[in-house]
Amino acid sequence: MTSQRVKLDSIDRKILADLQDDGRITNVELARRAGISAPPCLRRVRALEEAGFIRGYHAELDGVSLGFHVTVFAQVGLTSQADADLRGFESLVATWPEVRECHMLAGETDFLLKIVAEDWDSYQKFLTSRLTPAPNVAQIKSALAIRTAKLCPGVPILPPDDEELARDLEASGS
Amino acid sequence: MTSQRVKLDSIDRKILADLQDDGRITNVELARRAGISAPPCLRRVRALEEAGFIRGYHAELDGVSLGFHVTVFAQVGLTSQADADLRGFESLVATWPEVRECHMLAGETDFLLKIVAEDWDSYQKFLTSRLTPAPNVAQIKSALAIRTAKLCPGVPILPPDDEELARDLEASGS
DNA sequence: GTTGAAAAATACTAACT
DNA sequence: AGTTAGTATTTTTCAAC
Numbered sequence: 001m002t003s004q005r006v007k008l009d010s011i012d013r014k015i016l017a018d019l020q021d022d023g024r025i026t027n028v029e030l031a032r033r034a035g036i037s038a039p040p041c042l043r044r045v046r047a048l049e050e051a052g053f054i055r056g057y058h059a060e061l062d063g064v065s066l067g068f069h070v071t072v073f074a075q076v077g078l079t080s081q082a083d084a085d086l087r088g089f090e091s092l093v094a095t096w097p098e099v100r101e102c103h104m105l106a107g108e109t110d111f112l113l114k115i116v117a118e119d120w121d122s123y124q125k126f127l128t129s130r131l132t133p134a135p136n137v138a139q140i141k142s143a144l145a146i147r148t149a150k151l152c153p154g155v156p157i158l159p160p161d162d163e164e165l166a167r168d169l170e171a172s173g174s
Numbered sequence: 175m176t177s178q179r180v181k182l183d184s185i186d187r188k189i190l191a192d193l194q195d196d197g198r199i200t201n202v203e204l205a206r207r208a209g210i211s212a213p214p215c216l217r218r219v220r221a222l223e224e225a226g227f228i229r230g231y232h233a234e235l236d237g238v239s240l241g242f243h244v245t246v247f248a249q250v251g252l253t254s255q256a257d258a259d260l261r262g263f264e265s266l267v268a269t270w271p272e273v274r275e276c277h278m279l280a281g282e283t284d285f286l287l288k289i290v291a292e293d294w295d296s297y298q299k300f301l302t303s304r305l306t307p308a309p310n311v312a313q314i315k316s317a318l319a320i321r322t323a324k325l326c327p328g329v330p331i332l333p334p335d336d337e338e339l340a341r342d343l344e345a346s347g348s
Numbered sequence: 349g350t351t352g353a354a355a356a357a358t359a360c361t362a363a364c365t
Numbered sequence: 366a367g368t369t370a371g372t373a374t375t376t377t378t379c380a381a382c
Contacts, residue, residue, distance in 0.1 A: 008240075016235055023197045023231035026374065040351055042375075055234040057197035061190060063329040065227050066182075071277065073247075073286055090323035097330035103245065103319035112247055112317065116329050143286065145277035149264035153327060155237040155290050156271035200359065214366050216360070346366070 008053075010160035010168040011036060015044055016053060017159040023057040035169050060153065063116060070117045071145040074131070077110040079138045089136055098126050120144075182227075184334035184342040185210065189218055190227060191333040197231040209343045234327065237290060244291045245319040248301075251284040252310045259310050266308055272300050294318075 008016075014034045018025060031041035048054050063071070078089060086104065093102045093113065101114035113131075117123040123142075131140060160168075182190075188208045192199060205215035222228050237245070252263060260278065267276045267287065275288035287305075291297040297316075305314060334342075 016233070016240070019233035020235055021232070023233045028374070037352060038375085039353080039377095043350085051239075052236055053239050055236050057231065057233050058195070058327045059190070059193035059197045059231050060229040061194055061328045061331065062226055062229050065225070066190070066329055066331060068329045073277070073279075094324050097326075097332065099324060100326045100328070100330070101322070102324035103247070104321050104323060105247075106318040106320045111323075112319070144280040145286070146280050147278050148275070149278060149285075150268050150273060150276035152271075152274045153232045154235045154274070155240055155242045156274070157235065157240060158271065202359065211367055212360080213362090213368085217366090 009171075010164045012044060012048060012053075013157065014159050014165060015041065016048065017157050019045070019054065019057075020154045020157060023059075035165060058153075067118050068116050069119055070123050071148065072115045072117070072123055073143045073145065074113045074115055074127075075105075075110060075141045075143070076113060076131070076137060077108070077139040078136045080136050081109045085136050089134065092134055096126075096130060098123075098130075183346070184338045185346065186218060186222060186227075187331065188333050188339060189215065190222065191331050193219070193228065193231075194328045194331060197233075209339060210346070232327075241292050242290050243293055244297050245322065246289045246291070246297055247317045247319065248287045248289055248305070249279075249284060249315040249317070250287060250305070250311060251282070251313040253312045254310050255283045263308070263310055270300075270304060272297075272304075 011034050015030060018030055018033055027042050027045070028038045030045070031038040034041055045054075063069075076089075078085060086109075089111065090102060090104075093099050093111075098115050098117055099113050100116050101112075103112045104110075105112055115123065115126070117126060127140070127142070131137065185208050189204060192204055192207055201216050201219070202212045204219070205212040208215055219228075237243075250263075252259060260283075263285065264276060264278075267273050267285075272289050272291055273287050274290050275286075277286045278284075279286055289297065289300070291300060301314070301316070305311065
């Protein structure tokens with residue numbers, strides 16, 4: 001962690017894109033795709049982890065196969081918009097495993113929650129026993145997701161084109 | 175792929191929960207936590223992958239560090255609700271890397287898109303050059319996410335409690 | 349200070365019990 | 366499902382630019 005790289009070169013971007021695409025790729029394959037040998041590739045990965053560019057690694061599970069048939073986006077409005085109350089709601093939501101995402105929206109100072117449940121009944125139970133009675137909750141609008149057409153993890157990081165990669169490879173080799 | 179396990183026992187659930195939490199966990203550590211030895215643990219993982227419970231593995235990247243400062247939830251209404259038109263929109267959206275998720279919502283037959291961009295300008299550019307001119311798009315409501323308070327990947331699968339795990343371990347050992 | 353190469357440790361895979 | 370042996374990968378150490 002001694003060297004905090006200020007800027008990512010195209011090799012780093014290629015590594016990050018490949019790791020987001022396949023989190024269990026072997027280091028040698030990752031190095032081969034990036035055009036460098038394995039040891040410096042592993043050092044770059046460790047550095048990227050230490051620097052916080054990589055937050056972790058996760059298996060992507062199939063929700064439907066595991067019995068989670070319902071995804072709901074709930075828009076929650078609060079009565080108080082004081083910072084302490086907003087943080088309090090976020091802290092409470094963080095303790096509920098059904099809530100997978102919690103985003104604070106601009107303009108109307110309310111939250112968008114992505115909630116995953118086994119079926120509609122269990123979601124209703126969560127709604128009435130957890131979310132509705134929570135402090136500061138003024139209104140809830142639930143939108144059921146019929147089907148998920150696309151579900152990409154992470155960010156739209158693009159692997160560098162061959163030209164850029166070749167240039168940085170030459171720069172790192174000289 | 176010969177044995178399609180019809181039901182998951184608590185050991186499988188423990189394995190899935192651990193893999194979702196840490197996708198690069200070693201097989202020996204995974205086996206240790208599940209209470210079985212490494213080879214059968216790896217066989218279970220392969221079976222879970224073949225059966226489709228595990229869709230893949232991904233590195234979780236930090237969007238802000240990588241320059242993606244904007245997350246927008248766009249609610250898109252279409253003019254035509256014919257199945258072919260819905261599928262056509264989904265297919266088009268699938269080609270845009272900025273769109274990370276696309277969910278079809280119930281009731282109003284429109285879509286909720288999760289869009290990640292570098293800044294507000296690049297989002298506007300995407301909006302005017304890609305989404306707005308797309309066929310069948312009638313209206314778009316954009317909601318900017320100020321901050322993301324919670325972002326859990328996947329599903330709320332719970333690791334089995336020790337009692338249930340001990341029972342299944344005894345059953346598998348006999 | 350970073351990269352490339354080689355050796356030691358570890359984990360994974362495939363057999364058999 | 367557990368054990369053992371073979372293979373491959375990761376990790377560490379060292380030399381070179």
